[in-house]
Amino acid sequence: MTRKQRRFLNIGMVGAVLAIAATLVAVALRDEIVFFHFPTDIIVEKKAAPGQRIRIGGLVEIDSVVREGTQVSFTVTDGENSLPVVYEGSLPDLFEEGQGVIAEGALQTDLKFKADKVLAKHDENYIPRELEDLLKEKNVWQGSKK
């Protein structure tokens, strides 16, 4: 192999690795990201199709939490609309009625949201940023309990 060929081969090798990585990133960013919606987005604007993996967020409606064995159901509200959620699993420690929550899963055909992951605030002062924005937007924000 001449020097030129060798250099060509080396650059080709580096290019190949980078191209593969770039393709993977592009595919993953198209297929594997999860959009965040509020109940209104889903109920009124129909932004999510049933079966599509999404995150929803809002406040856990007061008196909506029902536990039956390992199953929990509750409704998530953004002040205008509410979405029923069913979940099987352990809830985070800071899950509470009247508090912010994010659930990841998919909308079912009966327009109930089946969650397989539930996230709550990280501690009593901080809530997920998406929620903070929403609550301020919808004027239901009470401020952090300092």
Next chain:
Amino acid sequence: MIAELGHYALILALAFSLVQSVVPLVGVRYRDASLMISASVTAVIAFLAVAFSFAALTDAYVSSDFSVLNVWQNSHTLKPTIFKISGVWGNHEGSMLLWILVLSLFSALVAIFAKNLPGTLKALVLVVQGWLLSTFLLFILLTSNPFERLIPPPLEGRDLNPILQDIGLAIHPPLLYFGYVGFSLTFSFALAALISGRIDGAWARFVRPWALIAWISLTVGIAMGSYWAYYELGWGGWWFWDPVENASFMPWLLGTALIHSTLVMEKRDALKIWTILLAILTFSFALLGTFLVRSGVLTSVHSFASDPTRGVFILAILVVFIGGSLALFALRATTLKPGGLFQSISREGALVFNNLILATATATVLVGTLYPLVLEAINGTKISVGPPYFNLTFGPLMIPLLIAMPLGPLMSWKRSDLMPVLARLYFVAGLSLAAALIVASMTYGGPVLSVLAVGLAFWVMLGALCELAERSGKKGTPLKTRMARLTGLPRTVWGSACAHFGVGLLVLGIVGATAFDEELLAQLKPGETMNAAGYELTHEGLGVRKGPNYEEEVVRITVRKNGELIARLEPAKRVYQARKSTTTEAAIKTSFLTQLYVSPGETFPDQSAVIHVWWKPLVVLIWFGPVVMAIGGLISFSDRRLRVGVPTKALKKGQPANA
């Protein structure tokens, strides 16, 4: 009073580090040795001042001095002493102070221990450390003063976030910071080299021990954080691809690339430009991590109170240091002479491949971490990028890296042939295949990819052993000679074999715990039993226990296997009085490398309880693997060649070296 002294000490440290930022530079310019040596003195004094300040804050915590705002916000008289101490860095201000303490410590270590460093290089390294230290001292003094007073002082503090009240907080952040900030030295060495324009193999030899210390700490720190999240959060997960985890993982990936590329530079005087760039980038990613975590851009248990001025300040630091260093790099890199040539199939080639993959992998992690932030800033769309993204991008990139791992060390420098190297690994390949087949038959119908990953893990582990065996002699060498040769091998060889073996263990642990695990969720009344992964778990009743500053509701569970009692587990829900907040305390039964993880859920009035059980085979290897890697790093670090016998000018003239 002590708090004011602590504050004053920080200002004093700032004064000294400002002197350190300028005076030695003047010394270098005018070749004045005494001005250059002043850097070592100021570095030590600045460290002592910061250490005093840190001790003052610790004192305020231990004595529960609630007239200090920071202590009131994050402490409580009933908190056990160990958590009072670790609580010092369980908040924004204190953690920044710890950051600065470690930074000044590294400067002092260079000042005291780097005796064989050429005077100019040492002075310049300390100058750059001075720039970093004074910037961060300014940051803490202007935006995050931990000594702010609260008048009148309240009687009781607000307590620390209960999740942080754990021995993990005592260990994880200091180790992580040691790693993060340790890479500041490789950064300073890189800038010093660019400023002075002298970069050679000796430079790599000076940098390598510091890069190794940082890498070792970061490795253990990340593994420790992972284990902490695993047992404390109660979800049975050990890595979430959370942006904050990524923030520590990216410098680790680049740091790993760096300790490999310095090897090439040290031995062959090649890859100089790339190594310098890597040294700059590694610390830049550590800074980026600090920014992401401390600015409040991300919400996470790691980001304490967020204050926009702090975010802007750190962003400015980021821009100045990363931008400045890259600009300097762009200006000076072309003046570097390329060193030793090598063919693609060679030890150097293998290490370049390692660097290529690790850097690309870092880039994919970076994209996944920042994409949600960028997208939201552009059009307000809120998305989250989770494990599926990383499994699809980062995962495949690791496969060629793992395949190449046993090949690299068997290749010779400069030029090598693939076939003889492969021939030496036939045996290893055969054994790995056998291991994969055994696992496949044991878990018939299970995931195929995971079986291949098991084979890959064995390939890496056995490959590491094969390297040692190969170096002990050719076929037919008597055992005694082999043993003698093995003990005589350089420690760096042992170190790299050990670290590579650790990677294999880690891969095995990941596969075991993610592909072959079992998860079960059930509601049990007292006396009822559930079966999980061959164990019988019986709910024996609920109980209440009191701790120093919490009260917990315990679910008593007995674990039996074939009717024989093997463990009593007591997972609990804890309520901390001061903040009225709850934490879940999972109970874990370890049997060798496998863990049974039991997390309590809701309890009902009829005394029944929801119990979440995970059985995770080989999960212990996920943390033991990195520990083995770190031990490999330590062995490599202890190699005498890294500390003495560095060729100096005096040596070249034929004078005896005073080691």
